[in-house]
Amino acid sequence: MTLSIGDRIPNATLTTMTESGPQPVESGEALGKGTVVLFAVPGAFTPTCSDHHLPGFVLRADELLAKGVDRIACIAVNDSFVLDAWGKVRGVGDKILMLGDGNGQFTSAAGMELDGSGFGLGTRSKRYAAVLEDGVVKELFVEDDGVGVAVSTADAVLAKL
Template sequence: MALDIGSKAPSQQVKLVNAEGVKDVDFADLVAEGTTVIFAVPGAFTATCHLNHMPGYIGLADQFKEAGVDRILCLSVNDHFVMQHWGEQTGAFGFVDLISDGNADLAKALKLDKDFSAAGFGTRYVRASLLVKDGVISHVEIEAPGGEVVVTGAPHMLDVVKNSQ
């Protein structure tokens, strides 16, 4: 189960991937100020993540900004080279910043990790979304198994943001 509502975002080194390139950052520092919407995906370029999850957040990025969101982050265990390419291919940069968590250390710290070793994928994120305000987790959603994007998708999270003001 994910970290509890009211928990501080964990301090964990990750790679921030955006239009400016790749930069080592501490996750807790990155989300310490302002309002951050986060969605976690099992893998870049996978069908649901690539065709449904990411495009929803890109498409509603302006509405998130109007609702007071300072940044949108996408978390995945893919290495920063894959995340850079995924950001370029989807047109995410300028709308969504990507977090490369190659060893799933942040996934484990957030308690959003799942062992997919039986399928040959190792440790991945469960499909999840979070709202973080000034470094504190204020909302968490974990998608039911099955590959759909409902409670972790951009439309639902936009409603969460609007209702949390």
């Protein structure tokens, strides 16, 4: 299955970093209540993700929240240690919930896998953004090539809210 508008997000165990270390969280719990903007990246610390995609959501977080968004979340096929370090380096703070999909369970169930083996990355997530209402996809912005950053930007999401 490839995630589409009208679909309920798949249930999978993700991890997030807390003060007491990495903690498992079910995707339905983290993303299934209220209005959530979810964006996915192929990899933390990769150039386009670090220089363009994530910073746009950090910069526009207050505007997204002012439009009625309850939570902004970033997911990547990385572990929560990497996502936590990346969030600290990029100044995410409490604006964005960083979710590790280390085994790619959520990404696979959503049909959003990207073959990054040609770059030494293995299986990763396509780059996309989604607006979720109580766990149901209301808007979906998937990059045609899976890696570009044209349609899944914070600006594109804002324009649809």
